[in-house]
Amino acid sequence: MKVEIGFGGGEYLSWWAGQEPENHFMGIELPPDCLFRAAILLQKEQREQVRLVQGDARYLLHALFAPGSLDHVLMQFPMPWPKDKHAKHRVSSPNFVATLASVLKPQGIFELVTDQDWYAEECHRHFQAHEAFVVRTMEQDPERPFRTRYEQKWLEEGRHIYRLVVQLLHPEPTPSRLAIEPMEHLRLPQAPDSDALNALIGQTWKEGDCAAEVKTLFAADNGWLLRVVASDEAFAQMFHLRIRKSDEQRWLVQVDGLPRPYYTEAVRFLQHKVAAELSA
Ligand SMILES: C[S@@+](CC[C@H](N)C(=O)[O-])C[C@H]1O[C@@H](n2cnc3c(N)ncnc32)[C@H](O)[C@@H]1O
Helix, strand or coil: CEEEECCCCCHHHHHHHHHCCCCCEEEEECCHHHHHHHHHHHHHCCCCCEEEEECCHHHHHHHHCCCCCEEEEEEECCCCCCCHHHHHHCCCCHHHHHHHHHHEEEEEEEEEEECCHHHHHHHHHHHHHCCCEEEEEEEECCCCCCCCHHHHHHHHCCCCCEEEEEEECCCCCCCCCCCCCCCCCEEECCCCCHHHHHHHCCCEEEECCEEEEEEEEEEECCEEEEEEEEEECCEEEEEEEEEEECCCCCEEEEECCCCCCCCCHHHHHHHHHHHHHHHC
C-alpha cells in the first residue's frame, strides 16, 4: 500500500497509480473539496485501486494502517508552518517520524518534496536523529517525471525544489494515540450545583500535549451537556460531556456518543478535570 498525504486535486496520485496498476493507493487530505475534485479525476481516469480518506494524516496513518504495513508514504509541498508557535502542525515533528517508524514496512520509504530549504533540512535532521531510518536522498531541483500543481507554480516563480527520501531499516511499532479503549464514567460525590456548572463555561486546562476547553452548557434529560474541545497537540476534537443521574441515583460525568470522539489522552484529561471541578 502506498499513501499520498495532502494530494490536493489528486493529479499526482492519479498519475502515480497509473504508473503502478498492480499497487493499492490511499490518499489523505483535509478539505472535503479536495476529496471531491480528486474523486472525480480518479473515476474519470479509472484508478480503481485508489481510495481517499478525509482527515489529518498525522493521526490517520496510525488509526488506519497496521504496524509495518506501508510501502511508501509521500508528501509534496506541505504547508511549512514557519512560525515557532505553529511548529506542532508540521509533519516534520518527531511524533510524525515515530508514526512513520511504526506504520512503514521494513525498507519502506517516506518521501518529502518541498520548496522550503529550511523545512527540508529540519525533516532531514529529524530522520537522521532516528536510528530506525536511513537517509537515501537529499537533493535540490530533482528531475521529476510528473510535477504537481504547486511544484509548477513554485518553479514558475523561480523557487528551488528539495526532495528528501528516507528508508526505514526496522519498524518500531508504537501504540496508536487513537486506540479505542473503553472510557469509564466518573462518579461525583454529590449533585453538581448550578454555580459550579456555570463556572465551567470558558474554562481551559493544559498539561503537556493535552489541552481542554469548555465551550457551552446545556440543560439535558436527567442532567446537563457540556460542549467541550479536547486537543492532543494539534488534533482537536469537539464533543459533549454528559452529566447525568444514573438509575442508581449516582451523578456521573461521561463522554457522550454524539459525536463520538476518539478516546485520546486529552479526552480523558478533560473528563477528569471537569469531574474534579464539580467534586470540589
Ligand atoms: C500546498 S498544498 C499541496 C497540494 C499538492 N500536494 C501539490 O503539490 O499540488 C498542501 C496540501 O496538504 C494538505 N495537508 C496539510 N497537512 C495535512 C495533514 N496533516 N493531513 C492531510 N493533508 C494535509 C493540505 O490540505 C493541502 O491541500
